[in-house]
Each structure stands twice: as C-alpha cells, then as structure tokens.
Amino acid sequence: MCDTCGCNITPGNREFAYRLAADGTRAVTVLQRLLAENDKTAAHNRAHFDRRGVLAVNLMSSPGAGKTRLLEATIDALRGEAAIAVVEGDLETDNDAARIRAKGAPAVQITTGSACHLDAAMVHDALHQIGLDGIDLLFIENVGNLVCPASFDLGQHRNVVLLSVTEGDDKPAKYPVMFRVADSVLLTKTDLLPLLDDFDPARTEAYLRDLASAAPLLPLSAKQGGGLDGWLAWLRRELAAQRARWRHGETTHPAAASGDTRQRALDAGRPASSPS
Amino acid sequence: MHELSLCQALLDQVDSVARQHGAVAVHRISLSIGPLSGVEPDLLAHAYALAKAGTVAENAELELARSPVTVQCADCGAETDVAPNRLRCGVCGANRVALVRGDELLLTRVEMTAGTSREGANHV
Numbered sequence: 537m538c539d540t541c542g543c544n545i546t547p548g549n550r551e552f553a554y555r556l557a558a559d560g561t562r563a564v565t566v567l568q569r570l571l572a573e574n575d576k577t578a579a580h581n582r583a584h585f586d587r588r589g590v591l592a593v594n595l596m597s598s599p600g601a602g603k604t605r606l607l608e609a610t611i612d613a614l615r616g617e618a619a620i621a622v623v624e625g626d627l628e629t630d631n632d633a634a635r636i637r638a639k640g641a642p643a644v645q646i647t648t649g650s651a652c653h654l655d656a657a658m659v660h661d662a663l664h665q666i667g668l669d670g671i672d673l674l675f676i677e678n679v680g681n682l683v684c685p686a687s688f689d690l691g692q693h694r695n696v697v698l699l700s701v702t703e704g705d706d707k708p709a710k711y712p713v714m715f716r717v718a719d720s721v722l723l724t725k726t727d728l729l730p731l732l733d734d735f736d737p738a739r740t741e742a743y744l745r746d747l748a749s750a751a752p753l754l755p756l757s758a759k760q761g762g763g764l765d766g767w768l769a770w771l772r773r774e775l776a777a778q779r780a781r782w783r784h785g786e787t788t789h790p791a792a793a794s795g796d797t798r799q800r801a802l803d804a805g806r807p808a809s810s811p812s
Numbered sequence: 813m814h815e816l817s818l819c820q821a822l823l824d825q826v827d828s829v830a831r832q833h834g835a836v837a838v839h840r841i842s843l844s845i846g847p848l849s850g851v852e853p854d855l856l857a858h859a860y861a862l863a864k865a866g867t868v869a870e871n872a873e874l875e876l877a878r879s880p881v882t883v884q885c886a887d888c889g890a891e892t893d894v895a896p897n898r899l900r901c902g903v904c905g906a907n908r909v910a911l912v913r914g915d916e917l918l919l920t921r922v923e924m925t926a927g928t929s930r931e932g933a934n935h936v
Contacts, residue, residue: 561839561923562925571821651814714850746897746899746907748899
C-alpha cells in the first residue's frame, strides 16, 4: 500500500478521497494511517524477531488479571525446552521485571510514566537492552489496560488476552476492540470460580464468538497449576509454527491485525538472514 | 487516554504534508475513524485542541468522520452494518465474516493555503 497511486482508497474511505476544496485553498487527499509511523517501527521490530526465529507474543489484560503470574508459571514449565525473555510494561516500578529475573529469565522493564500502553518505539528501545540470541520466545507484557494497548502494533506475531474470572464474564462484549484482536484468550484464576456463581465461562465464549473470533478460550489457574496444559500446548504449536516460518523466511501477524499491518507483514517478505 | 499520542502522530503527518506542499497554513484536517480502531472521536477532538497549539495546524478545524462497522459474510455473502460487539452477518447470523470497514484510523484529507508552490505538489 502506498500513498501516491490511489491503491489505498477502499470502499470504506472512498467518499473522503474525492471532494473539492473551498476556493483559494489546496486540498490534498492523504489516506494515511494515523499510526503509520508506529507501524513502521513495529515492522522493524517484527523483522528483528524473524531474523532470529523468535516468537513474539503480546500479553494484554486489565491490571491484576495475572499476566506476570502466568509468565512465572510458563517460565518454570518450559525450562530446558524454550528460552524465554520478557519485556515488561508498567507505569511505574520494576517489580514485575524483578519477578521474571528471579525465575532466571532476562527481563527489561519499560516504565511508561503516564502512558497507558506500549508503542513500537518503546519496545524497540527495550530490544536494545535485551540480547535475543538463543531466545525462542519473547513475551511483551503490556500495560494493564483493556482499551489502549489494542490499537498499537508492537511487531508481535500473536496477541494473547487474559481475562480473570473476578472481572465478569461479559468483558468481550464490553471491550470488543481488545478481544477481537486476541489470537488466544486465557480465562485466569479459575481456582476462584467456585466462589463466583455469577461467572459463566460459556457466556464469555459466546460473547467472544460474537466478535467473529476463532481464538481458543483456555481456562487456567497459574497459581494452582490447573489448566496450564492447554496454554502450554498452544504455545508449543506457535513456537513450532514460528520455527517453520523461520526456515522458509516467512512472517506472520496477529489474526485480526488491521489491513495496514497485514500488508506490512506481507511486505516484510523474506528475512535477510534466514538459515539455509 | 492514548488519544494525545495519536494527536502527536496526526500533527506530525499534517506537518509533513504541509511542508511537502509548501503550505503556510492548514485550515481543515479530515479523519476517518472506525469504532473498532479503539479511538474515541470526542476524546481525540479534545486532545487535538490541546496538541495543535504552536503547530502549522494551530487554526485548523478537525473534521471527524465516523465510519460504520461493515462485515461481509463468508456463508451467504451479504454485506451488513453491525454493532462493534456483534460481528455477525445481519442476514443469516453467521460469525464467519470479514471486516470490510470499521477498524480504520485514517488521515483522509488536508486543506491548506499554499505558499510558493512546488512541482509535483498539484493535487487540487
């Protein structure tokens, strides 16, 4: 997609493209994504991952849904099988990065100050502080927020959204932008389900399907260990798929990425140093 | 509140368009925003009022066009406008649909007063 030949004019925006300006002014049709600059950096990040065969997963949820606890359990479960590194996003403190390091995995903390989301440039800066050699799986733990992080491509291959059972089963209907972009939805803290008689996982799944989403809904309790197998199996499949893409010099993007992101992922083409 | 950082990106793009066309002032900026872009048009308008100060778009009006969410059904082929949290075919109810529009966040148009015109900038 370019900004010059008109190929970016779609049924959705055609009406804006052709309209005369008032006398004495010049009107220019632009049709450029507002986040074009962010997307460029995200594509750069994705190429960086692809050159090394690293699978990048963006973890998103509300604050306190259990992202860091999930990562701790995942690092333990995949020890000796997959090398994991983590980029942690929070408004303040490096508590979460410290928890990850305590598990023996490299972690970089991004403190965003007042920013409610990570963007591709923040992740790019963090990547300069973390060596990806020998790493199989990079988790980007986004700022806890079910709204803003959904709009920013970071260069990840997959989006994982966590929903803890204490939050209510209708969250996919209330936050469609976030849940629509999920490649996998994890229902966390299921050990608390017996105490919450008004949370119905079937209702969560129905709302998720209403978003035209085929993402699996995987219930688990990272604290008690229950249900981790489904999540680990999903991760292993994704790791294997990323290794296969690496061999063929291919890349991928989250399933519900915007049209522009899809195009950029395709444009990225064959990574420069794919293995023979 | 990511609308402020979006405004920054918007103003950077407008500035670059204005420079490209040798414009001395920008009068109107048009955006197309879909409900599934995750951006709240009203918040964006508020943030824009703050962010435009001191830029080439200081006196420019922001025109926000809200697009509907339109899906095309893979089963029956119908194209229907739907609610952002119910992406099912409006005709047959299937959820095997492709999004036609509704997630865009586009700078569609910039109106400006040109200064000394340059070759190749003749998009009027």
